[in-house]
Amino acid sequence: MEEVKRIEELRTLLEKLSYEYYVLDHPSVSDQEYDRYMQELIALEQKHPECYDANSPTQRVGGAVLEGFEKVEHRRMMLSLGNVFNYEELVAFDERVRALEPDVRYVVELKIDGLAMSLIYRDGRFVQAVTRGDGTIGEDVTSNIKTIPSIPMRIDEPGEVEVRGEVYMPKASFRRLNSEREANGEELFANPRNAAAGSVRQLDSTVCAKRGLDAFWYYFVNAQEHGIHSHEEALEELSRLHLRVNPLRRCCNNVDEIWAFIEEISARRHELPYEIDGMVIKVDDLNAQTRLGTTVKVPRWATAYKFPAEEVTTRLLDIVLT
Numbered sequence: 286m287e288e289v290k291r292i293e294e295l296r297t298l299l300e301k302l303s304y305e306y307y308v309l310d311h312p313s314v315s316d317q318e319y320d321r322y323m324q325e326l327i328a329l330e331q332k333h334p335e336c337y338d339a340n341s342p343t344q345r346v347g348g349a350v351l352e353g354f355e356k357v358e359h360r361r362m363m364l365s366l367g368n369v370f371n372y373e374e375l376v377a378f379d380e381r382v383r384a385l386e387p388d389v390r391y392v393v394e395l396k397i398d399g400l401a402m403s404l405i406y407r408d409g410r411f412v413q414a415v416t417r418g419d420g421t422i423g424e425d426v427t428s429n430i431k432t433i434p435s436i437p438m439r440i441d442e443p444g445e446v447e448v449r450g451e452v453y454m455p456k457a458s459f460r461r462l463n464s465e466r467e468a469n470g471e472e473l474f475a476n477p478r479n480a481a482a483g484s485v486r487q488l489d490s491t492v493c494a495k496r497g498l499d500a501f502w503y504y505f506v507n508a509q510e511h512g513i514h515s516h517e518e519a520l521e522e523l524s525r526l527h528l529r530v531n532p533l534r535r536c537c538n539n540v541d542e543i544w545a546f547i548e549e550i551s552a553r554r555h556e557l558p559y560e561i562d563g564m565v566i567k568v569d570d571l572n573a574q575t576r577l578g579t580t581v582k583v584p585r586w587a588t589a590y591k592f593p594a595e596e597v598t599t600r601l602l603d604i605v606l607t
């Protein structure tokens with residue numbers, strides 16, 4: 286096989302194997318076979334520096350240690366979310382929406398407790414990752430986000446694709462990190478969200494790479510430019526593009542269906558391998574979202590239901606007694 290063609294073939298193969306392992310959780314080859322392909326690609330790329338590609342699977346980790354993070358202006362504001370704390374406030378949210386959109390349908394998602402992130406792809410290649418910052422100006426953390434193995438470096442979609450989601454630290458990674466820090470007499474992280482934020486702010490991406498971060502993507506910013514009409518369709522398109530989308534979501538036609546899903550998730554959230562601090566309720570139809578619009582900082586077409594803050598003692602007692 287001509288070596289330069291083999292380089293391209295290995296890059297495509299390793300991205301597919303990464304997707305199977307980190308997004309589908311269903312690898313088709315052993316770790317040893319994956320490593321053999323990776324070693325073959327590293328050797329061929331060293332032989333052919335003219336084939337250098339920053340998006341190669343070999344380029345996810347390493348690179349220079351940064352002095353700081355570049356400021357980046359978001360092309361489209363990164364919105365926060367308003368909150369509701371109980372059934373009555375959820376009813377009031379639904380009434381405000383229904384005043385404009387009588388036949389509204391919602392998509393209800395888990396509210397992942399991490400940090401908001403924006404990914405930019407151009408002509409099928411990952412180009413930049415930017416934190417929310419103040420919603421208008423964020424920080425370029427591309428070198429750290431590249432280390433998250435479930436994030437594809439290439440997607441099968443031309444033009445510009447902007448995706449928003451949550452970078453988070455799974456509970457298992459958090460436990461491992463804090464036990465390592467305890468062994469080293471270092472200060473512990475208070476919760477996975479802080480640990481994720483601290484990891485994404487590392488100037489040396491090899492440190493971030495060891496933190497075991499992951500991400501879920503929940504918003505295709507310019508979906509309508511790509512002929513998509515609903516949020517649910519947008520999520521399905523993101524999955525088709527190999528982005529990791531959380532399957533635990535439900536389309537709901539009224540407050541009672543939303544509330545039933547909230548209660549169902551609230552009862553089992555401690556079994557989830559990541560922390561959530563509530564649920565996000567979004568109007569499904571994208572034209573309805575546009576008609577409802579946004580206030581200065583939050584959409585009128587979405588809200589977050591926040592779980593009641595728990596008594597830590599009951600949580601600890603649960604763990605000790607179960």
Ligand SMILES: NC(=O)c1cnc(OC2CCCC2)nc1N
Nearest residue numbers: 394395396397451503504565587
């Ligand atoms: N933490 C989450 O899981 C989460 C956060 N934000 C959103 O939606 C943004 C995008 C448009 C309005 C708010 N969805 C989520 N699932």
